[in-house]
Every structure is written in C-alpha cells, then in structure tokens.
Amino acid sequence: MPVARPESSDSRVIAHVDMDCFYVQVEQRKQPNLRGQPTAVVQYNNWKGGGLIAVGYEARKFGVKRSMRGDEAKEVCPQIHLVQVPVNREAAERMLAETPLERLEAINEEALKSHILGLEMDGVDVKENVRNWLVRPDADRRDKLLACGALLVAELRLQVLEETQFTCSAGIAHNKVEYTILYFISLHLCPTENKCLSISLFLGFKQILAKLASGMNKPSQQTVVPSSSVTKLLQNFPIKKMKQLGGKLGTSIQTDLAVETVGDLLQFPESKLQELYGVNTGTWLWNIARGISGDEVEERLLPKSHGAGKTFPGCSALRSIPAVENWLKELSEELSERLQSDLVKNKRIAQSLTVHASAYKSSDNDSHKKFPSKSGPLRYGTAKILEDAILLFQAGLREYLGSHNLKTSGAHDGWGITGLSVSASKIVAIPSGTRSISNYFQTQDNNDVSAKETNERFDLAGAATSFHSESEIYTEVHFTEPDESPKKEKEGSHALRKCGLVDSGTQTQVCIDKQASQASIFYETEPTLARSMSQQDGFAQETKPSSSGARACSNADYNESEHSFHSGEFEHNIPKEPKTSTSKQKGTPSILKFFQRPSSSTFQRQEHPNIVLKASPEQRKSQAKDGESIVTANSSDLQLRPDSWSYNADEIDPAILSQLPLDIQEEVNAWMRPQKRANTTKKASNIAHYFLPTKGK
DNA sequence: CATTTTAGGAAA
DNA sequence: TTTTCCTAA
Numbered sequence: 001m002p003v004a005r006p007e008s009s010d011s012r013v014i015a016h017v018d019m020d021c022f023y024v025q026v027e028q029r030k031q032p033n034l035r036g037q038p039t040a041v042v043q044y045n046n047w048k049g050g051g052l053i054a055v056g057y058e059a060r061k062f063g064v065k066r067s068m069r070g071d072e073a074k075e076v077c078p079q080i081h082l083v084q085v086p087v088n089r090e091a092a093e094r095m096l097a098e099t100p101l102e103r104l105e106a107i108n109e110e111a112l113k114s115h116i117l118g119l120e121m122d123g124v125d126v127k128e129n130v131r132n133w134l135v136r137p138d139a140d141r142r143d144k145l146l147a148c149g150a151l152l153v154a155e156l157r158l159q160v161l162e163e164t165q166f167t168c169s170a171g172i173a174h175n176k177v178e179y180t181i182l183y184f185i186s187l188h189l190c191p192t193e194n195k196c197l198s199i200s201l202f203l204g205f206k207q208i209l210a211k212l213a214s215g216m217n218k219p220s221q222q223t224v225v226p227s228s229s230v231t232k233l234l235q236n237f238p239i240k241k242m243k244q245l246g247g248k249l250g251t252s253i254q255t256d257l258a259v260e261t262v263g264d265l266l267q268f269p270e271s272k273l274q275e276l277y278g279v280n281t282g283t284w285l286w287n288i289a290r291g292i293s294g295d296e297v298e299e300r301l302l303p304k305s306h307g308a309g310k311t312f313p314g315c316s317a318l319r320s321i322p323a324v325e326n327w328l329k330e331l332s333e334e335l336s337e338r339l340q341s342d343l344v345k346n347k348r349i350a351q352s353l354t355v356h357a358s359a360y361k362s363s364d365n366d367s368h369k370k371f372p373s374k375s376g377p378l379r380y381g382t383a384k385i386l387e388d389a390i391l392l393f394q395a396g397l398r399e400y401l402g403s404h405n406l407k408t409s410g411a412h413d414g415w416g417i418t419g420l421s422v423s424a425s426k427i428v429a430i431p432s433g434t435r436s437i438s439n440y441f442q443t444q445d446n447n448d449v450s451a452k453e454t455n456e457r458f459d460l461a462g463a464a465t466s467f468h469s470e471s472e473i474y475t476e477v478h479f480t481e482p483d484e485s486p487k488k489e490k491e492g493s494h495a496l497r498k499c500g501l502v503d504s505g506t507q508t509q510v511c512i513d514k515q516a517s518q519a520s521i522f523y524e525t526e527p528t529l530a531r532s533m534s535q536q537d538g539f540a541q542e543t544k545p546s547s548s549g550a551r552a553c554s555n556a557d558y559n560e561s562e563h564s565f566h567s568g569e570f571e572h573n574i575p576k577e578p579k580t581s582t583s584k585q586k587g588t589p590s591i592l593k594f595f596q597r598p599s600s601s602t603f604q605r606q607e608h609p610n611i612v613l614k615a616s617p618e619q620r621k622s623q624a625k626d627g628e629s630i631v632t633a634n635s636s637d638l639q640l641r642p643d644s645w646s647y648n649a650d651e652i653d654p655a656i657l658s659q660l661p662l663d664i665q666e667e668v669n670a671w672m673r674p675q676k677r678a679n680t681t682k683k684a685s686n687i688a689h690y691f692l693p694t695k696g697k
Numbered sequence: 698c699a700t701t702t703t704a705g706g707a708a709a
Numbered sequence: 710t711t712t713t714c715c716t717a718a
Binding site: 002003043045047048051052053066067068069280298303304305306307308309310311313314316317358360418421423 | 698699700701702703704705706707
C-alpha cells in the first residue's frame, strides 16, 4: 500500500522525462524507413503474432494497444509494421538455416583472415583456403555452424572497430565461447539494458504531478503544472490513471465510494478514507486527491535486483523435473551473466537468491494454487547459482505438493510449472579490499572442477581485482586467499542450509561491513575493451579451433521449448552515433551547465569524459526543428554520470579522505592512478559503454 | 490459465 | 528475515 509522506516545506521543481514508445524508437532508428509509419514492436513469442511491448503513436491512432497480440493489431491496423525483437544467441543457427553457405559469393575479407586451427596450409592462397573451408558443402553441421559464427563475428568486429576504433580478437568454438560472442552483443543490447538506459533518462518518476504531466502530452512535448492548475487538473482525472491506483486499490475505491475521478474524492474526509483503507493508505489517498505528495525523487540509477524468468503458458507447462532443471539452467546462466556484468561495471554484489515459480495441478481442478517462493544466500558462479536454484525449487515443490496432499517422488503426477524465475537481490556495493570480496567466491571441493568453472573463478577473481586496474585483468589475478576469519565455511557444505534445505551444521554468514560499504566511494572507469575474447592469438584476429580440437558441446537440449527462448528478445541495435564528440557544444546554448554539480568549477571537462553531459547532433537537430530547447542527454553520458554516488578522485576532499579507513584510502588512490593514465591516452567514444569489459572465455 | 518480463515497495 | 502481494512499464 502506498504510504503518505509529508510534503517538504521547500517548494520543489521536479521533472519527469519519459521516452516515447522507446522500443519503437529504437527500431525506427535502426530502420529509418519506419519513421512516420504505424509501428509496433513484438516480443519473440510467435503465438498469435507475438505480444506487443511498444506501440508507436501512428499506430495508436488506429486503436492499437500494448497488450494486444500482433494478430489483433493487424486487425485494427492492417498496414502496421510489426518489428520482432531480434534474438541473438542463436544467430549462427539461424544463419545456417537461412543461408546456404556454399552459395555465398561475397565473403567478408575479415572472415577470410580467420585462423582455422588444424587446417592445412599447403602453399596455396591462404584466404582462398579459408574461403573453401568456410563454404565447403560437405562440412558437417557443427563445422557449418562455426563457419556462420566466423562470418557473423567478422562483421561484429568490423562494426566494433568502426564505432569505437578499438580492435578486438575473438574465438569461435563449440563450447561456451560460441555464444559468448553473441552474449557480448546481448549483454549490452538486451532489453534490460535498454530499460536501464531509459531509466537513466528519468529525472524522477515518482512525483505524481510530474508523472501526470509527462503523460498528458505525448509524444515529444512537455507540460508544466502550476499549482494553481492542480485542482482543475485533477477534477476530472480518472482515479485509475493515478500512479498506484491502476490496480485493485483503484478499482475498490471506485466501487466502494462510487467515484470516478480524483475530484470526486475531495468530499471524503481523511478519517473516512483511513477507515476504509487503513491509516497510511487513507492519508496518502486524501493527499493525492489534492495533488500533495512528499515522495522524494529517487536518485538511484542502478537496479536493486536482477531477475530472469519465463512463463510456460498452456500446454507449454513444464511437467518434469529435468525440464524444470533445464530451464533453471538457462535462467541461472542469464542471471549469472547479469550479476557478472553488475559486478564488473558497478562493483556490486548480490547476496540473496530467490526462486519463484507458479504451478498448477491437474488432479485438483481447483487449479492454480500458489507455489511458494524460496530464497537463500547467493553464491557466485553459474554452476552454483543453478545448484542452489534447483534446491530452492525442490524445496518449493515439496511444500507445494505436500500442501496439496500429493505424493510425489518420481512420477510427475498431475503438476505442471507455468512460470519460473530466478532472481538476485540484496545488492550491496563491494566492500573495500579484495579480501572481503573473496569471501563471496569461496570455492568448494574442486577435485572435478570443469574447465568452465575454472574459467569462472578466474573471471571472478579477475573482476575482484579489476577495479584496481581495468586494463590489467589478466595480469593481476589473485585466487581466493585462505581466510583466517571464522566466517569461512567448511568446504563442501552448502550455503543453503540457512533456509533448511540442507541439514544444518554451524551457521555461517558472510558479513559485509556496513560502515565500510557506506563509506565506499565509486567512480566509473572509462569504458574499455580491455578484455578481448581471445587471448590466444594476438591482436585483431579470430581464432577457431577445428571441430576435432573442440570440446564436445554438452547441451542436452531435451526441452521442447528450447528454441522459443534462449534468453529471448535481445535488442540488436548498434547505435550509429556520429563521431562528433568535438562539436558537442556547438549550436547549443548551454543550459547543460545547470546540470553539473556546483563544485564543478574545479574540474576539467576534457580530463573527465566520464562525467561529460552532452547532446548529440541528432538531438540538437530535433531541437532546432521543434523550435524548443529541450535538454536531452545522451543516455550513455547520463549513465556514466551518476553524480549522487560517484566522485571524481581529484574532487575528493583530502581531509575527508584521510578520515576514512586506511584500506579505503588505498583503494581510492589506486583508482586515481589508472584514470589519470587513461586520460592521457584515450578519449571515450560515444557508444563505448556498450563495450564495457565482459565475461570472456 | 496464452499479455511477458522485469523491478520496486510494503504488508503479512 | 522471508514470503506474499500489489503495482507499473
């Protein structure tokens, strides 16, 4: 329930900036011919034309709505353009399915430079030899997939080069590297990421009036709400359109009180509202009916949790443990990747893992009872997350079946899983010092550690040390040190005993020093491509093991829904930002300076590209056209400019610094050095943040 | 239960 | 604290 907060005494000015049909705009930027056309973006799921997740304004005129399926949209607007959100992970397979390799005539030069391990180079033209290998008709499926991968990656690398002026290397193989490449795209262009970008453009989204106003005139307009206008504004405004009242509460208010608009609420005394909806909600309601809200603008830009989930509606419900585990694996991998990314990018660690599921049981036609969600401590690493997720799920399933008097064990009698999600929460900033971080990465007995896990630990350790020097990840790796503190859990025991999933022994808990984490000071390092995906073969080349040398692909793929998801709908728009960073001020009367921190008089813009706020040329053009001076910020800049929690090292008051714990001081000093070095060498490219260091193998 | 997926917040 | 429920986009 909403909670009433007293309005602050000072007058505030709060803006709510909201991207118009964001995904549609993303697609229209990618395909400019769609501009001005009725357009909607549909999710990967093909059922009845796919679910609409964004609808352009031209299409809305025809009555197309979000929550329609593509087919319905076509009914009301036959000429609508439905754009599928691209799926990236399976790109090689799709290419193989769609493009007969042997009939490919133009082959990318870059792809021809690939190294094919094990391919004989007997004096002939090397590129011709590679070409023949890539397109040879008698290749088996696996080799053909690799060939597709090589072609795709060659394109990708050229694009990276073009847009960032950075070279990169790549490995293409049948183990996880195969999709690590594509993961490289998806990680940075997935919908979540875009969502983050759009959130970062929000200058506050809670304020009721600001929120109201921004929704009032869309798209591409802005609305101001003088307080004198509030009463009239709310008089005829539908209650259900108020933030927080779009659901059950709004409905019951309408029926309980026989009211329709916010104005209708004015007649009810606060006491009456409290009586009906509780003290908090009643007061809150009384206030918002008068346009009063003390809610503070949330300055946080980073999410507080990460989750990956999928529904299995209708007959796609999962009816066996292996099927569930298969999907838990997919979801755990997705989650783990995001956690990795968050760790590396934002220096944060999640501490809690939760598994949610929804289920039905056909025996009882009482149908859909709630499946309990379970949570426990989170251990880093895909394999561990999966392991724990399975345990959590099983605990939930036992409870679910138990509470429904169903004996389970082997036979999946009558139950089905219709939704699964794995999420990570309790995210905290990394406490100072590698030592405490390493607690999160304690290894269990690792006699049979797979190569994959070894790599993972390598990555984690690398990440843990990487904030001393982003560019030295591979040279500064320290593995988990023996921990003399009593926190260390005995090898082989599971962190999950806390929630009763495992016989409990001594309860141990990883603690974070609150003070230290609060005192931590972060800054964003310059985006860098420090981690190439292949170390093996030097610069700017692709390396490909022949199939004989490659580790066998272990995908069991026994679930029918395999092709429908695979981490789903990743945006695949690589923005074509003009490289005009030098012209960023020209032509824009600079009101941007008002967005800088007051103390910014001391900092040198050029020396801190990570906190520069600028408008792109496209944005300026649209401003000129509209004849308005709307301040728009490049999302990347905003994302890299989290004033409220990020400091430039040289703006830290030495007096304050000296009062911090010694290890934090050291850390800050360590941070300063690489930044200064970096500034002398390279300037951040506009879109460079799409290519932040990523988990490479 | 064929809107899907992701997130945040508050109450129980 | 964990779990559930509600809300939103």
